[in-house]
Amino acid sequence: MTAGEPRQDADARSTRLREYQEQLLERMQAAKSGSGAPIRQLGMQVGATRYLLDLLEAGEIVAPVPLARVPLAQPWYLGLANVRGTLVGVIDLARYLGADAQPSAPAPGARLVTFAPSLGFNCALLADRVYGLRQASSMQREGDALRDADNILWTPLSLAALVREARFLLIAQQPDIQ
Structure with a gap:
């Protein structure tokens, strides 16, 4: 394990969390506006x-x-x-x-x-x-x-x-x- 691997793992988790939050926000906005799902x-x-x-x-x-x-x-x-x-x-x-x-x-x-x-x-x-x-x-x-x-x-x-x-x-x- 190199010194950069833990940081890359943290960056990947942060990116996944950000993507999830963006998807959730899109769903919430669709629900609020009455469009979409x-x-x-x-x-x-x-x-x-x-x-x-x-x-x-x-x-x-x-x-x-x-x-x-x-x-x-x-x-x-x-x-x-x-x-x-x-x-x-x-x-x-x-x-x-x-x-x-x-x-x-x-x-x-x-x-x-x-x-x-x-x-x-x-x-x-x-x-x-x-x-x-x-x-x-x-x-x-x-x-x-x-x-x-x-x-x-x-x-x-x-x-x-x-x-x-x-x-x-x-x-x-x-x-x-x-």
């Missing part, structure tokens, strides 16, 4: 629930990074992560939505799904698994959920609506006043 969403799993996120609301998908704990924060607020030089608050969505499970080490396939910069909120959800693009228009509506051709139930999740929830914005634990 049908609107697709990002499929992810948190706990036992599978969610569909609008691609325009989702940012990067990265492997979990070490978290800096935040004292006196809500149990669902896992801490701060450095994602490509940006501090991002990491949320355990299952606990935020009421699951009583104690936080555990991320599963082997876990990912952080960051919020799109357009939402103006440096935040990420810890996903147990990310499934990639899903075509919601080909699914059958069942109440508030969607069922795909494989009979799997998906719950739509709006990150834009999430950041407008007052409870989501208050990460500090509230003292018990009696």
Whole structure:
């Protein structure tokens, strides 16, 4: 192995990442304008629930990074992560939505799904698994959920609506006043 090989490998990864991001941007623009392919969403799993996120609301998908704990924060607020030089608050969505499970080490396939910069909120959800693009228009509506051709139930999740929830914005634990 020569001294230049690790650098070439890093350059190749960077090029592939840039190409992937360009393809994703093209798809997002096509979805936004209504041209091209049908609107697709990002499929992810948190706990036992599978969610569909609008691609325009989702940012990067990265492997979990070490978290800096935040004292006196809500149990669902896992801490701060450095994602490509940006501090991002990491949320355990299952606990935020009421699951009583104690936080555990991320599963082997876990990912952080960051919020799109357009939402103006440096935040990420810890996903147990990310499934990639899903075509919601080909699914059958069942109440508030969607069922795909494989009979799997998906719950739509709006990150834009999430950041407008007052409870989501208050990460500090509230003292018990009696």
